Amino acid sequence: MPRRLIDRINTSLERWLPEQRLFIKSDTKTRFVRLRPLTQLGALTTGGALFLWAVGASSVLFINHISSGSAREQVAIAQAAFEQRLVALAQERDNRANEAATAQKRFQVALGQVSQMQSQLLASEERRREVETGLDVVQSTLKRTMGERDAARKQIAETGGEDRTASLAARAEDMSHTVDMLSAALGATAAERDAATREAADARLEADRVAQQKRQIEARNDQIFTTLEGAVNISMKPLDRMFRNAGMNPDSVLSQIRKGYAGTGGPLLPIALSSKNMDEFANDSARAQGILDALDQMNMYRIAVDKLPFALPLEGGYRFTSPFGYRWGRLHAGIDLAGPVGMSVKVPADGTVIDAGWANGYGLMIRVQHDFGVSTVYGHLSKIRVKVGQKVSRGERIGDTGNTGRSTGPHLHYEIRVDGKPINPMTFIKAAQNVF
Structure with missing residues (x-):
């Protein structure tokens, strides 16, 4: 910088920063250091910059202290909330599993009733057909007997012989008794047919009622599965993100946890279900297994949380x-x-x-x-x-x-x-x- 420009700047700054002299005295000499206005301005600027830097650094540290000073308490609260959430989900899972088991039992009972009523309905239909066949036979026999009776009476009237008359009268009397017996059997058979028809109609109504109950149970099960699936999906995403944000591979973490918690055992009893029932329960079983797998994964995450330093x-x-x-x-x-x-x-x-x-x-x-x-x-x-x-x-x-x-x-x-x-x-x- 030219000397003339420096002198001009110093002259302009003397009104605010007059020249200062710093005297240094020794035993034999006295010296002084001139602090010209431009030098003072540079020192003040440097000091102000250092002061602002110190204020900024202190502010950053203070903000970090505020944000992280209570991190341990926040983590403890978050951990407690996480565990409470897992407990609530586990309780909800148990409740829904009990409801599903109860509904399945009721459904099995309803299916048994429907099967029994269908058997009764088929038996009633068979009996009705047998009764109708019997009625046809009785009607044919009755018609033939009444024809023979009328023919015998006509023959008695034409012959007029006493012995012959007595024989024909006795024969007519037997035919009359036979007709009465057949009429009584026909009435009983007709009553039995009517009763079988009413029983078949009642069986159809009961079957319709059980089928409606079955549809209601299926709708309730679908609602339960949908609620559980939504709750599990909402809870799984933050847990997965937590491990990824910590730099951990969730799949690797869960794989290692499962290796240490893979014990199984106990007798396995077969489930008595027909192929038709197995087809009906296939979808629900798959959804229930998916929910159980997700809950098992959440439990693995809970175990992993205890094994990783997510707290201070x-x-x-x-x-x-x-x-x-x-x-x-x-x-x-x-x-x-x-x-x-x-x-x-x-x-x-x-x-x-x-x-x-x-x-x-x-x-x-x-x-x-x-x-x-x-x-x-x-x-x-x-x-x-x-x-x-x-x-x-x-x-x-x-x-x-x-x-x-x-x-x-x-x-x-x-x-x-x-x-x-x-x-x-x-x-x-x-x-x-x-x-x-």
């Missing part, structure tokens, strides 16, 4: 002081949660302690191995409460916060590693929060 190891009373990332060119492989010495450090997932002792930089440190290649690290502890090889459960106290190792104050250094590679712990925490 501290409960309240801490302050988020340092995030995951690079600082001064070096990776800070976890997050720092500041708090007083002696706070309870709780493991956020089931696992096995693989390291517990002093480590350079970490001070007193615990390393826990979880399933799916995930491990967690807890550093700068004041006390270790577990041993190497010990099995720990989610929420169990494993140590106390402290200020050991390379630390500027009491806090917990918390890491999550997948296959030995450090990842941001907030990835798991935020993934669980996004479920609800």
